[in-house]
Amino acid sequence: MFLQCVFLISSASLISSKWIPERIVGGHSVSIDVVPWQASILKHGSHWCGAAIYSEDIVITAAHCVQYAYPGAFHVRVGSAYTSFGGQVVRVSQILVHQDYDQSLSNDIAVIRLQSSLRLSDSVSSIPLAESSPASGSPATVSGWGAVGYHQQLSRSLLEVSVDIVDQKKCSDSYDGHITNDMICAAAPGKDACSGDSGGPLVSNGRLVGIVSFGTDCAHPKYPGVYADVAKLKPWILKAIQRL
Template identity: 65%
Template sequence: MFIQWIFLIFSATLVTSKWIPERIAGGHSVSIKAVPWQASLLKNGISNCGAVIYSERVVITAAHCDDETATFSVRVGSTNPDFGGQVVKVLRILKHEDYGLYYEISHDIAVIKLQTSLRMGAGVRSIPLANSSPPPGSLVSVSGWGRTGKGKEYSDTLLETTVSIVDQNACREAHYGEITKDMICAAAPGRDSCKGDSGGPLVFNGTLVGIVSYGRICAHPNFPGVYANVAELKPWILNAIRRL
């Protein structure tokens, strides 16, 4: 009985202090105005992946988010992935030709052309592509609506967290060698992108440095999150946009 009372008192304390479990994993809620380049990629009308606004007619996502049997659209300007903001139909998706060629997650990037232009504003803005990757130890931010941890629910509000760039060799060792130069890794204790965040932005100093790609276990200390390396893939991105 004593233990039950302690549990009830502890629970009441959490409620009255408005305690909220850590999210994205290990993140916090943000307004779309804080990350206006964030988009939600809708598969048959349902939020499936994240995406990033490059221009009024082009967004970027992960190649593994594509499904040739589905109809896609993009929602922007909303903190919730399922309603609000603007929804624009996808005209064409172009995946990297070497996606999955070396490893299942290699060259995990795609560009998307929209049927109509986005209306740009406070919650809908493009983000420039990075020219170089930040050095190991650099603090970067990642956002999305994915799971809030292994086996946990997807978030219905936009979440963001801060992680650090991990040395390429250390990441390669952690992932059994399956890391190539078109990937960049980031991690922090208890913080990570997770399932459902794929295609979303990894940002450093206002530039796009990565696209959420892969993780063995969300926020596991031994497995850094893996992202498509935007600086390394920038020539392909720009060429693909011209071909859309």
């Protein structure tokens, strides 16, 4: 039977009965200078989701992170390896969620315009979007402040983990055919994203290839982590930015 649960930060944040948005497992602490495109979305002042910096006033995240809230509920923190202090904190001005996003988590992508421009530096930098989806087996990294294991605490400092892109058919078979063309999968033994990492960046070859979306448990040997495929969704992303 195909049945998962969905969390943003914990089970108290249940938004669906099928999927578990993700968090970092098996990773290591990393300086923000190593992943300067990493952002933290704060909801009412507390870390809620990850995001990737596209430009000085645009960040990209998962649709399920922002679908049910108004822009005024959110701030974005950048330039810090911690979600509670440091770096720059800016208000969110506008949010645009993919119009075809649904509870299956297909098209799990959203773009956010900030009220003021970020000051770019070695610790605050944009990342280019992938032109094409990476091949199966390609190395990638995912970062965030999510839980370090299923039903465990969020990390206080930024973590990063190395994974490999998984063949889409193999991933789809693991999820009983529920992987759509706009999704990409990645995994490694004992390594994964987890709750609180949703919306964060999956990076390969210096480009943003995925946005953390969902999974079953965390680092489950049968179920790879699933991400919105940035290359497949790039046309929508670019049009959405123009509309904001």
